[in-house]
Amino acid sequence: MNEFANKTAVITGGASGIGLAMGELFAAQGMKIVLADVEAGALDAAVARLREQGAECLGVVTDVSKADAVQALAERARTQFGAVHILCNNAGVFTGGLLWEESLADYHWLLDVNIWGVVHGIRSFVPMMIGQDCDCHIVNTASMAAVTAMPYSGIYHMSKHAVLALSESLYHELAFHAPKVKVSVLCPESVDTGIAAAERNRPAHYRGDGDIVESGARALVMDSLAQSVATGIHPRVMAQRVLEAIREERFYILSQDGWREAAHTRLDDIRAGRNPTFAPPVA
Numbered sequence: 001m002n003e004f005a006n007k008t009a010v011i012t013g014g015a016s017g018i019g020l021a022m023g024e025l026f027a028a029q030g031m032k033i034v035l036a037d038v039e040a041g042a043l044d045a046a047v048a049r050l051r052e053q054g055a056e057c058l059g060v061v062t063d064v065s066k067a068d069a070v071q072a073l074a075e076r077a078r079t080q081f082g083a084v085h086i087l088c089n090n091a092g093v094f095t096g097g098l099l100w101e102e103s104l105a106d107y108h109w110l111l112d113v114n115i116w117g118v119v120h121g122i123r124s125f126v127p128m129m130i131g132q133d134c135d136c137h138i139v140n141t142a143s144m145a146a147v148t149a150m151p152y153s154g155i156y157h158m159s160k161h162a163v164l165a166l167s168e169s170l171y172h173e174l175a176f177h178a179p180k181v182k183v184s185v186l187c188p189e190s191v192d193t194g195i196a197a198a199e200r201n202r203p204a205h206y207r208g209d210g211d212i213v214e215s216g217a218r219a220l221v222m223d224s225l226a227q228s229v230a231t232g233i234h235p236r237v238m239a240q241r242v243l244e245a246i247r248e249e250r251f252y253i254l255s256q257d258g259w260r261e262a263a264h265t266r267l268d269d270i271r272a273g274r275n276p277t278f279a280p281p282v283a
Protein backbone atom coordinates (compact mmCIF):
# COMPACT_ATOMS: atom_id res chain seq x y z
CA MET A 1 0.00 0.00 0.00
CA ASN A 2 1.40 3.36 -0.94
CA GLU A 3 -1.55 5.71 -0.62
CA PHE A 4 -2.71 6.33 2.94
CA ALA A 5 -4.68 9.59 2.87
CA ASN A 6 -8.36 9.22 3.83
CA LYS A 7 -7.98 5.50 4.47
CA THR A 8 -8.77 4.00 7.89
CA ALA A 9 -6.51 2.25 10.40
CA VAL A 10 -7.74 0.33 13.47
CA ILE A 11 -5.16 -0.19 16.21
CA THR A 12 -5.69 -2.35 19.30
CA GLY A 13 -3.71 -1.43 22.37
CA GLY A 14 -3.79 2.02 20.82
CA ALA A 15 -3.86 4.05 24.05
CA SER A 16 -0.16 3.62 24.83
CA GLY A 17 3.30 2.77 23.60
CA ILE A 18 3.73 1.22 20.16
CA GLY A 19 -0.01 1.33 19.36
CA LEU A 20 -0.28 5.05 20.08
CA ALA A 21 2.89 5.75 18.06
CA MET A 22 1.42 3.87 15.07
CA GLY A 23 -1.78 5.91 15.46
CA GLU A 24 0.15 9.17 15.41
CA LEU A 25 2.26 8.19 12.39
CA PHE A 26 -0.71 6.88 10.39
CA ALA A 27 -2.64 10.06 11.24
CA ALA A 28 0.29 12.12 9.96
CA GLN A 29 -0.19 10.30 6.60
CA GLY A 30 -3.79 11.60 6.52
CA MET A 31 -5.44 8.38 7.72
CA LYS A 32 -8.57 8.18 9.85
CA ILE A 33 -7.75 6.38 13.08
CA VAL A 34 -9.69 4.03 15.35
CA LEU A 35 -7.89 3.43 18.64
CA ALA A 36 -9.15 0.44 20.64
CA ASP A 37 -8.00 -0.22 24.19
CA VAL A 38 -9.19 -1.73 27.46
CA GLU A 39 -7.93 1.25 29.53
CA ALA A 40 -10.67 3.86 29.13
CA GLY A 41 -8.91 6.87 30.69
CA ALA A 42 -5.71 6.38 28.69
CA LEU A 43 -7.80 5.84 25.56
CA ASP A 44 -9.64 9.15 26.03
CA ALA A 45 -6.31 10.94 26.46
CA ALA A 46 -4.85 9.27 23.34
CA VAL A 47 -7.87 10.18 21.21
CA ALA A 48 -7.70 13.78 22.45
CA ARG A 49 -3.98 13.89 21.59
CA LEU A 50 -4.56 12.70 18.01
CA ARG A 51 -7.45 15.11 17.52
CA GLU A 52 -5.25 17.98 18.74
CA GLN A 53 -2.80 16.94 16.02
CA GLY A 54 -5.63 17.37 13.50
CA ALA A 55 -6.56 13.71 13.06
CA GLU A 56 -10.02 12.28 12.60
CA CYS A 57 -9.96 9.78 15.45
CA LEU A 58 -12.43 7.49 17.18
CA GLY A 59 -11.79 5.65 20.45
CA VAL A 60 -13.55 2.35 21.20
CA VAL A 61 -13.13 0.73 24.60
CA THR A 62 -12.41 -2.88 23.68
CA ASP A 63 -11.16 -5.94 25.51
CA VAL A 64 -9.48 -7.89 22.70
CA SER A 65 -9.73 -11.15 24.65
CA LYS A 66 -13.51 -11.08 23.99
CA ALA A 67 -14.72 -12.11 20.53
CA ASP A 68 -17.94 -10.05 20.80
CA ALA A 69 -16.01 -6.92 21.72
CA VAL A 70 -13.69 -7.22 18.72
CA GLN A 71 -16.63 -7.92 16.40
CA ALA A 72 -18.35 -4.80 17.77
CA LEU A 73 -15.12 -2.84 17.16
CA ALA A 74 -15.04 -3.94 13.51
CA GLU A 75 -18.68 -2.95 13.02
CA ARG A 76 -18.20 0.40 14.76
CA ALA A 77 -15.16 1.21 12.59
CA ARG A 78 -17.02 0.33 9.40
CA THR A 79 -20.12 2.31 10.41
CA GLN A 80 -18.03 5.35 11.28
CA PHE A 81 -15.56 5.37 8.39
CA GLY A 82 -17.03 3.03 5.72
CA ALA A 83 -14.08 0.66 5.42
CA VAL A 84 -10.95 -0.51 7.27
CA HIS A 85 -7.66 -0.62 5.34
CA ILE A 86 -5.08 -1.26 8.07
CA LEU A 87 -5.61 -3.38 11.18
CA CYS A 88 -2.92 -3.54 13.85
CA ASN A 89 -3.51 -6.42 16.26
CA ASN A 90 -1.18 -4.89 18.79
CA ALA A 91 -2.63 -5.13 22.32
CA GLY A 92 -0.41 -7.23 24.55
CA VAL A 93 0.51 -7.87 28.18
CA PHE A 94 3.43 -9.38 30.07
CA THR A 95 4.09 -11.22 33.28
CA GLY A 96 6.95 -13.50 34.23
CA GLY A 97 8.26 -16.08 36.66
CA LEU A 98 9.00 -19.80 36.75
CA LEU A 99 6.60 -21.80 34.60
CA TRP A 100 5.67 -24.14 37.46
CA GLU A 101 5.12 -21.28 39.93
CA GLU A 102 3.00 -19.02 37.76
CA SER A 103 -0.74 -19.29 38.31
CA LEU A 104 -3.28 -20.57 35.81
CA ALA A 105 -4.64 -17.02 35.82
CA ASP A 106 -1.24 -15.79 34.57
CA TYR A 107 -1.39 -18.29 31.72
CA HIS A 108 -4.98 -17.48 30.83
CA TRP A 109 -4.48 -13.71 30.97
CA LEU A 110 -1.43 -13.67 28.68
CA LEU A 111 -2.83 -16.21 26.21
CA ASP A 112 -6.30 -14.57 26.18
CA VAL A 113 -4.90 -11.13 25.33
CA ASN A 114 -1.76 -11.93 23.34
CA ILE A 115 -3.09 -14.85 21.27
CA TRP A 116 -6.87 -14.70 21.35
CA GLY A 117 -6.78 -10.93 20.78
CA VAL A 118 -5.04 -11.58 17.46
CA VAL A 119 -7.36 -14.49 16.60
CA HIS A 120 -10.43 -12.31 17.22
CA GLY A 121 -8.94 -9.54 15.08
CA ILE A 122 -8.33 -11.95 12.21
CA ARG A 123 -11.81 -13.50 12.44
CA SER A 124 -13.65 -10.16 12.62
CA PHE A 125 -11.65 -8.04 10.17
CA VAL A 126 -10.31 -10.36 7.45
CA PRO A 127 -13.76 -11.24 5.99
CA MET A 128 -14.64 -7.54 5.99
CA MET A 129 -11.38 -6.65 4.21
CA ILE A 130 -11.86 -9.41 1.64
CA GLY A 131 -15.41 -8.12 1.00
CA GLN A 132 -14.09 -4.58 0.44
CA ASP A 133 -11.97 -5.89 -2.46
CA CYS A 134 -9.28 -3.21 -2.09
CA ASP A 135 -5.67 -3.03 -0.83
CA CYS A 136 -5.57 -3.74 2.90
CA HIS A 137 -2.84 -4.65 5.40
CA ILE A 138 -2.85 -6.46 8.74
CA VAL A 139 0.03 -5.98 11.20
CA ASN A 140 0.22 -8.44 14.09
CA THR A 141 2.50 -7.42 16.94
CA ALA A 142 4.57 -10.40 18.09
CA SER A 143 8.02 -9.74 19.56
CA MET A 144 11.61 -10.90 19.24
CA ALA A 145 10.29 -13.24 21.98
CA ALA A 146 8.61 -15.05 19.06
CA VAL A 147 11.96 -16.21 17.67
CA THR A 148 13.82 -16.82 20.93
CA ALA A 149 12.97 -18.57 24.21
CA MET A 150 14.46 -17.26 27.46
CA PRO A 151 13.88 -18.36 31.07
CA TYR A 152 11.39 -16.61 33.39
CA SER A 153 9.23 -15.32 30.51
CA GLY A 154 7.95 -18.64 29.17
CA ILE A 155 4.26 -17.75 28.92
CA TYR A 156 5.07 -14.57 27.03
CA HIS A 157 7.43 -16.40 24.66
CA MET A 158 4.79 -19.09 24.08
CA SER A 159 2.14 -16.46 23.29
CA LYS A 160 4.37 -14.59 20.85
CA HIS A 161 5.46 -17.80 19.09
CA ALA A 162 1.76 -18.40 18.50
CA VAL A 163 1.32 -14.91 17.03
CA LEU A 164 4.24 -15.52 14.66
CA ALA A 165 2.90 -18.91 13.52
CA LEU A 166 -0.63 -17.54 13.06
CA SER A 167 0.74 -14.64 11.05
CA GLU A 168 2.87 -16.87 8.80
CA SER A 169 -0.10 -19.15 8.11
CA LEU A 170 -2.28 -16.11 7.47
CA TYR A 171 0.32 -14.78 5.04
CA HIS A 172 0.12 -17.95 2.94
CA GLU A 173 -3.67 -18.19 3.12
CA LEU A 174 -4.15 -14.58 2.03
CA ALA A 175 -1.61 -14.98 -0.76
CA PHE A 176 -3.65 -17.93 -2.07
CA HIS A 177 -7.17 -16.67 -1.44
CA ALA A 178 -7.20 -12.85 -1.11
CA PRO A 179 -3.94 -11.33 -2.38
CA LYS A 180 -5.13 -7.73 -1.92
CA VAL A 181 -4.96 -8.26 1.85
CA LYS A 182 -1.31 -8.23 2.98
CA VAL A 183 0.11 -9.13 6.37
CA SER A 184 3.19 -8.29 8.42
CA VAL A 185 4.43 -9.42 11.79
CA LEU A 186 6.11 -6.87 14.03
CA CYS A 187 8.86 -8.27 16.25
CA PRO A 188 10.13 -5.45 18.46
CA GLU A 189 13.15 -5.52 20.73
CA SER A 190 13.03 -3.41 23.94
CA VAL A 191 10.84 -0.39 23.39
CA ASP A 192 10.19 2.37 25.92
CA THR A 193 6.46 1.79 26.63
CA GLY A 194 4.14 0.85 29.48
CA ILE A 195 4.59 -2.93 29.00
CA ALA A 196 6.46 -3.39 32.33
CA ALA A 197 3.34 -2.00 34.04
CA ALA A 198 0.96 -4.31 32.16
CA GLU A 199 -0.52 -5.44 35.52
CA ARG A 200 -2.44 -2.13 35.51
CA ASN A 201 -4.86 -3.74 33.06
CA ARG A 202 -5.13 -7.24 34.51
CA PRO A 203 -8.91 -7.78 34.76
CA ALA A 204 -10.51 -8.72 38.08
CA HIS A 205 -11.26 -12.27 36.93
CA TYR A 206 -7.50 -12.99 36.72
CA ARG A 207 -6.83 -11.44 40.15
CA GLY A 208 -8.51 -13.86 42.56
CA ASP A 209 -6.91 -15.57 45.54
CA GLY A 210 -3.65 -17.21 44.47
CA ASP A 211 -3.80 -15.67 40.99
CA ILE A 212 -0.82 -13.39 41.56
CA VAL A 213 2.12 -15.34 42.98
CA GLU A 214 4.97 -13.21 44.30
CA SER A 215 8.29 -14.98 43.79
CA GLY A 216 11.97 -14.22 43.45
CA ALA A 217 11.89 -15.20 39.78
CA ARG A 218 8.99 -12.87 39.08
CA ALA A 219 10.59 -9.96 40.92
CA LEU A 220 13.82 -10.54 38.98
CA VAL A 221 12.21 -10.62 35.55
CA MET A 222 9.85 -7.70 36.19
CA ASP A 223 12.77 -5.62 37.43
CA SER A 224 14.93 -6.50 34.45
CA LEU A 225 12.05 -5.82 32.01
CA ALA A 226 11.46 -2.40 33.60
CA GLN A 227 15.16 -1.57 33.18
CA SER A 228 15.44 -2.77 29.59
CA VAL A 229 12.24 -1.02 28.55
CA ALA A 230 13.32 2.25 30.20
CA THR A 231 16.49 2.24 28.10
CA GLY A 232 14.67 0.87 25.03
CA ILE A 233 14.08 2.61 21.77
CA HIS A 234 11.30 5.13 21.22
CA PRO A 235 7.99 3.63 20.04
CA ARG A 236 8.06 6.06 17.12
CA VAL A 237 10.89 3.98 15.63
CA MET A 238 8.59 0.92 15.63
CA ALA A 239 5.82 2.91 13.95
CA GLN A 240 8.26 4.02 11.25
CA ARG A 241 9.37 0.42 10.67
CA VAL A 242 5.74 -0.63 10.36
CA LEU A 243 4.88 2.09 7.85
CA GLU A 244 7.92 1.17 5.76
CA ALA A 245 6.99 -2.53 5.80
CA ILE A 246 3.42 -1.74 4.73
CA ARG A 247 4.78 0.34 1.82
CA GLU A 248 7.17 -2.45 0.83
CA GLU A 249 4.63 -5.24 1.48
CA ARG A 250 7.27 -6.84 3.72
CA PHE A 251 6.16 -9.57 6.13
CA TYR A 252 8.91 -9.71 8.77
CA ILE A 253 9.60 -6.56 10.77
CA LEU A 254 12.53 -7.65 12.92
CA SER A 255 14.89 -5.90 15.30
CA GLN A 256 18.51 -5.41 14.31
CA ASP A 257 20.08 -5.67 17.77
CA GLY A 258 21.33 -8.50 20.01
CA TRP A 259 17.92 -10.17 19.84
CA ARG A 260 18.63 -11.03 16.19
CA GLU A 261 21.87 -12.76 17.27
CA ALA A 262 19.97 -14.70 19.95
CA ALA A 263 17.49 -15.86 17.29
CA HIS A 264 20.38 -16.96 15.05
CA THR A 265 21.95 -18.94 17.90
CA ARG A 266 18.67 -20.70 18.49
CA LEU A 267 18.34 -21.60 14.79
CA ASP A 268 21.93 -22.84 14.74
CA ASP A 269 21.11 -25.10 17.72
CA ILE A 270 18.09 -26.49 15.89
CA ARG A 271 20.03 -27.03 12.65
CA ALA A 272 22.85 -28.78 14.53
CA GLY A 273 20.47 -30.78 16.75
CA ARG A 274 22.21 -29.27 19.83
CA ASN A 275 20.57 -28.62 23.18
CA PRO A 276 19.45 -24.98 23.60
CA THR A 277 22.31 -22.55 24.22
CA PHE A 278 21.56 -19.96 26.90
CA ALA A 279 22.40 -16.88 24.86
CA PRO A 280 20.49 -13.85 26.15
CA PRO A 281 20.50 -10.87 23.79
CA VAL A 282 23.45 -8.54 24.29
CA ALA A 283 22.72 -4.88 23.62
Ligand SMILES: NC(=O)c1ccc[n+]([C@@H]2O[C@H](COP(=O)([O-])OP(=O)(O)OC[C@H]3O[C@@H](n4cnc5c(N)ncnc54)[C@H](O)[C@@H]3O)[C@@H](O)[C@H]2O)c1
Binding pocket: 012, 013, 014, 015, 016, 017, 018, 019, 036, 037, 038, 039, 042, 062, 063, 064, 065, 090, 091, 092, 093, 113, 141, 142, 143, 144, 145, 187, 188, 189, 190, 191, 192, 193, 194, 195, 196, 197, 198, 201, 229, 232
Ligand atom coordinates in the same frame (compact mmCIF):
# COMPACT_ATOMS: atom_id res chain seq x y z
N1 LIG B 1 7.71 -2.64 24.72
C1 LIG B 1 8.46 -3.65 24.34
O1 LIG B 1 9.65 -3.73 24.68
C2 LIG B 1 7.85 -4.73 23.47
C3 LIG B 1 8.73 -5.66 22.89
C4 LIG B 1 8.19 -6.66 22.08
C5 LIG B 1 6.82 -6.70 21.85
N2 LIG B 1 5.99 -5.79 22.43
C6 LIG B 1 4.56 -5.90 22.15
O2 LIG B 1 4.09 -4.64 21.70
C7 LIG B 1 2.67 -4.57 21.90
C8 LIG B 1 2.31 -3.22 22.47
O3 LIG B 1 2.83 -3.13 23.79
P1 LIG B 1 3.60 -1.84 24.33
O4 LIG B 1 5.00 -2.23 24.53
O5 LIG B 1 3.28 -0.65 23.51
O6 LIG B 1 2.96 -1.73 25.80
P2 LIG B 1 1.91 -0.70 26.42
O7 LIG B 1 1.55 -1.27 27.76
O8 LIG B 1 2.46 0.67 26.37
O9 LIG B 1 0.68 -0.81 25.42
C9 LIG B 1 -0.14 -1.94 25.39
C10 LIG B 1 -1.59 -1.49 25.32
O10 LIG B 1 -2.43 -2.65 25.27
C11 LIG B 1 -3.57 -2.38 26.08
N3 LIG B 1 -4.24 -3.62 26.49
C12 LIG B 1 -3.87 -4.48 27.48
N4 LIG B 1 -4.80 -5.47 27.60
C13 LIG B 1 -5.73 -5.23 26.66
C14 LIG B 1 -6.93 -5.89 26.27
N5 LIG B 1 -7.36 -7.00 26.91
N6 LIG B 1 -7.66 -5.37 25.25
C15 LIG B 1 -7.26 -4.22 24.64
N7 LIG B 1 -6.16 -3.55 24.97
C16 LIG B 1 -5.40 -4.05 25.95
C17 LIG B 1 -3.01 -1.59 27.24
O11 LIG B 1 -4.04 -0.87 27.92
C18 LIG B 1 -2.02 -0.68 26.54
O12 LIG B 1 -2.60 0.54 26.14
C19 LIG B 1 2.33 -5.76 22.81
O13 LIG B 1 1.77 -6.79 22.01
C20 LIG B 1 3.68 -6.20 23.35
O14 LIG B 1 3.71 -7.57 23.70
C21 LIG B 1 6.49 -4.81 23.23
